[in-house]
Amino acid sequence: MAGVTFDAATRVYPGSDTPAVADLDLQIEDGEFLVLVGPSGCGKSTSLRMLAGLEAVDDGRILVGDRDVTHVSPKDRDIAMVFQNYALYPHMSVGDNMGFALRISGVGTDEIARRVAEAAKILDLEPYLDRRPKSLSGGQRQRVAMGRAIVRRPRVFLMDEPLSNLDAKLRVQTRTEIAALQRRLGVTTVYVTHDQVEAMTMGDRVAVLKDGVLQQAGTPRELYDRPVNAFVAGFIGSPAMNLLEFGAEDGGVRFGGATVPVERSVLAAHPRLLLGVRPEDLEVGDRGLPVEVDVVEELGADAYVYGHAVLDGGPANVVARVRGRSLPAKGALLRVAPRPGSTHLFAVGDGARLG
Amino acid sequence: MNKAGSRASRYWLGGAALVVTAVVFVVPFIFILFMAIKDRKQSSLLDFSLPTSNNLISNIVEVIKSRDYMLVTAFINSTILTVASVAGMVVLGAMVAFVRQRRYSRWNRLVDLLVLSGLIIPPAVVPTIWVLQKLGIFRTLPGLILIEIAFGLSFTILLFQAFISTIPKELDEAAILDGAGPFRLFFRVIFPLLKSVVVTVIVVQSVFVFNDFVNPLYFLPGDDNATVQLTLFNFKSQFTTEWNLLFTDILLITVPMLVLFIFFNRKIVEGMTAGAVKG
Ligand SMILES: Nc1ncnc2c1ncn2[C@@H]1O[C@H](COP(=O)(O)OP(=O)(O)O)[C@@H](O)[C@H]1O
Ligand SMILES: [Mg+2]
Numbered sequence: 001m002a003g004v005t006f007d008a009a010t011r012v013y014p015g016s017d018t019p020a021v022a023d024l025d026l027q028i029e030d031g032e033f034l035v036l037v038g039p040s041g042c043g044k045s046t047s048l049r050m051l052a053g054l055e056a057v058d059d060g061r062i063l064v065g066d067r068d069v070t071h072v073s074p075k076d077r078d079i080a081m082v083f084q085n086y087a088l089y090p091h092m093s094v095g096d097n098m099g100f101a102l103r104i105s106g107v108g109t110d111e112i113a114r115r116v117a118e119a120a121k122i123l124d125l126e127p128y129l130d131r132r133p134k135s136l137s138g139g140q141r142q143r144v145a146m147g148r149a150i151v152r153r154p155r156v157f158l159m160d161e162p163l164s165n166l167d168a169k170l171r172v173q174t175r176t177e178i179a180a181l182q183r184r185l186g187v188t189t190v191y192v193t194h195d196q197v198e199a200m201t202m203g204d205r206v207a208v209l210k211d212g213v214l215q216q217a218g219t220p221r222e223l224y225d226r227p228v229n230a231f232v233a234g235f236i237g238s239p240a241m242n243l244l245e246f247g248a249e250d251g252g253v254r255f256g257g258a259t260v261p262v263e264r265s266v267l268a269a270h271p272r273l274l275l276g277v278r279p280e281d282l283e284v285g286d287r288g289l290p291v292e293v294d295v296v297e298e299l300g301a302d303a304y305v306y307g308h309a310v311l312d313g314g315p316a317n318v319v320a321r322v323r324g325r326s327l328p329a330k331g332a333l334l335r336v337a338p339r340p341g342s343t344h345l346f347a348v349g350d351g352a353r354l355g
Numbered sequence: 356m357n358k359a360g361s362r363a364s365r366y367w368l369g370g371a372a373l374v375v376t377a378v379v380f381v382v383p384f385i386f387i388l389f390m391a392i393k394d395r396k397q398s399s400l401l402d403f404s405l406p407t408s409n410n411l412i413s414n415i416v417e418v419i420k421s422r423d424y425m426l427v428t429a430f431i432n433s434t435i436l437t438v439a440s441v442a443g444m445v446v447l448g449a450m451v452a453f454v455r456q457r458r459y460s461r462w463n464r465l466v467d468l469l470v471l472s473g474l475i476i477p478p479a480v481v482p483t484i485w486v487l488q489k490l491g492i493f494r495t496l497p498g499l500i501l502i503e504i505a506f507g508l509s510f511t512i513l514l515f516q517a518f519i520s521t522i523p524k525e526l527d528e529a530a531i532l533d534g535a536g537p538f539r540l541f542f543r544v545i546f547p548l549l550k551s552v553v554v555t556v557i558v559v560q561s562v563f564v565f566n567d568f569v570n571p572l573y574f575l576p577g578d579d580n581a582t583v584q585l586t587l588f589n590f591k592s593q594f595t596t597e598w599n600l601l602f603t604d605i606l607l608i609t610v611p612m613l614v615l616f617i618f619f620n621r622k623i624v625e626g627m628t629a630g631a632v633k634g
Contacts, residue, residue: 087528
């Protein structure tokens with residue numbers, strides 16, 4: 001087992017001017033579960049495929065452990081991958097699918113059988129070893145793909161959206177199973193998903209990509225509590241953080257009746273500011289920003305109120321979480337203000353964090 | 356048009372199609388059969404009439420015996436020719452199609468052009484003979500095998516390529532990560548998935564090669580090497596033609612391919628229309 005290092009790794013697809021992945025710097029510890037997350041087309045798969053050796057690295061380096069594998073062929077990297085469509089060999093039985101890599105590397109028949117049986121046991125696949133992939137359900141195929149990766153005992157697991165072909169319920173269940181399995185095996189894992197909930201629940205650390213550029217890497221808590229820019233702030237968390245644009249005023253920004261204090265130096269440099277508040281950090285009271293309620297989403301214990309406010313820049317959507325059983329009606333006017341100390345400040349142009 | 360009307364018209368169309376098929380395919384076959392049953396005198400009339408006497412067995416015996424059992428040698432030659440050239444087409448065609456489909460290269464468009472040219476441009480006989488002579492394989496069975504492979508390869512490549520394009524690329528990548536080299540990847544992972552196309556290629560090209568008259572005539576002249584189609588000359592001389600024997604010969608050399616076709620009929624359609632491989 002080994003850690004993984006992306007050292008300014010860059011991939012430019014032929015015929016494209018902009019890199020699909022630009023200067024990716026990322027260090028993944030031995031045994032860590034790292035999730036790469038970002039919207040579709042942001043370069044997650046490309047990063048993973050560079051690590052697997054399926055995609056050329058145009059600039060920079062990739063290391064597995066201390067070994068520079070940038071120009072090492074995929075089969076010599078000792079990496080196993082689980083594909084989104086599973087890519088099981090249709091003409092081989094489940095057992096042969098799992099044992100294929102071992103057979104190639106010259107492991108003895110008895111040893112192959114033993115290791116396949118072991119993996120099948122872990123993954124509840126024992127009754128299906130002689131079946132063809134075609135006759136399995138989606139969840140079972142997914143587990144075969146996992147099994148094919150774990151029998152090899154590779155140094156690194158790669159998974160590219162392995163759950164996106166499952167139905168919602170199975171997805172949630174398999175999510176925990178994969179995370180538990182990874183913890184048990186202790187193999188360094190890079191996991192790609194576009195679903196931030198998956199990222200937050202599964203990863204030891206999460207790396208957020210946008211347009212081929214790494215935005216932030218950190219623990220789920222760090223990402224949630226201290227997003228480095230407005231993109232990460234809006235991407236992580238559901239419902240998304242409220243990002244409202246205000247003009248700088250004396251001592252801070254005026255959030256309706258309430259004032260959110262902002263440092264002097266920041267106010268001096270930025271005439272306009274992006275204020276971020278998570279829905280659960282907005283309090284309903286008699287002071288603050290007037291919000292007209294559009295929709296109320298009841299969740300039982302509490303509810304999300306979706307509404308809109310009028311700022312000097314124009315109308316803006318606002319989401320607030322409200323507790324209790326007395327919920328506002330549609331069309332009602334609420335006043336909301338952020339809890340002190342819970343706000344995030346970002347620059348208007350590049351969205352960089354200001355405080 | 357109302358529902359009943361459209362159903363009636365579909366009936367009509369179906370019926371018409373059946374009739375056309377019968378006329379185009381079955382009538383000639385019946386004609387061949389009748390001729391093969393007739394005796395020499397009746398057959399020389401060359402008309403579509405019921406045979407007056409049954410001479411099928413004696414005709415067959417005579418055809419087989421003629422020219423010192425030439426038909427037997429010819430069947431052996433044709434079988435070798437067909438098996439070898441179709442095997443060559445399957446292996447080469449699948450490999451070329453795989454590489455062309457999977458590897459990105461600047462030459463792809465040129466390769467496509469060449470493959471299409473092979474399909475479109477008719478072969479030039481004299482230069483081909485010249486090349487064979489230079490290589491020292493003119494008038495040899497291996498030479499003719501190469502010719503048949505060359506002429507059949509374009510179609511085979513296109514058929515394989517269309518199918519390989521439906522195999523998800525991740526399957527290759529999974530095999531590569533599992534440690535498979537290019538040959539193992541091809542023979543252990545890709546080739547087994549091509550089964551239905553392979554059957555199609557085997558049947559279609561076998562029929563083509565086995566029934567080929569022109570290429571053996573040009574590139575493998577001489578009685579020793581005669582293929583089945585060339586035995587048809589045995590019963591046609593400058594002055595007389597033994598029509599009953601000629602048609603018996605036609606009957607004999609048509610039957611193997613007919614059987615092959617009928618047997619694999621369903622598989623051929625399957626291979627032509629085979630869809631995506633699902634993991
Ligand atoms: N084989 C390819 N050739 C050219 N461009 C590609 C190729 N694969 C992906 N891209 C482009 O690279 C970018 C990143 O793609 P990808 O890594 O697949 O994104 P993600 O997995 O995050 O959805 C996209 O803009 C995509 O269009
Ligand atoms: Mg992707």
